Amino acid sequence: MPSTLSLTDTVSRAQKHLATEVDGNFILMSIEGGVYCGLDEIGSDIWRRLARPLTVEALCQAMAANYRGDREQITADVLELLVSLRDQRLIHVG
Template sequence: MRSTLSLTDTVSRAQKHLATEVDGNFILMSIEGGTYCGLDEIASDIWRRLARPLTVEALCQAMAANYRGDREQITADVLELLASLRDQRLIDVG
């Protein structure tokens, strides 16, 4: 079982991946993991922000400011997406 992500973790796109944008949404493939996934509009926004390393906390703050939703729900949703991307080897966590 993988460790839980922390708000203080730094996240960024993995080096070995392929990504293409179709109608504003990304399709990703992990070269190391051999997996692929499609991202919806909000997940694609997160993917764009992961072009540079940032903390999970900073990412959650940016998403909450941009989408003006419930902060706790946004944080939970971001953590869930990041865990999935990590498990597919699409992001690096440090």
């Protein structure tokens, strides 16, 4: 499995996961991997957007438009989270 993702990759939530929202933040558990993680407000926003498949580029564009930060930094941060979620089997990359 490659260590990075491409902006043209399509990402979505994995089918076998548990998720619960507590005070606006998600706690996730991979049924396949047996690991769990907690997401902050921005990570939870990304998780909500992953309810339907979309390209990494479209996700980064949406986050940059919503948070109005430095586009390169937002892209780097989104990619870092997506790689972590992929490695924990919480998202599907296709």
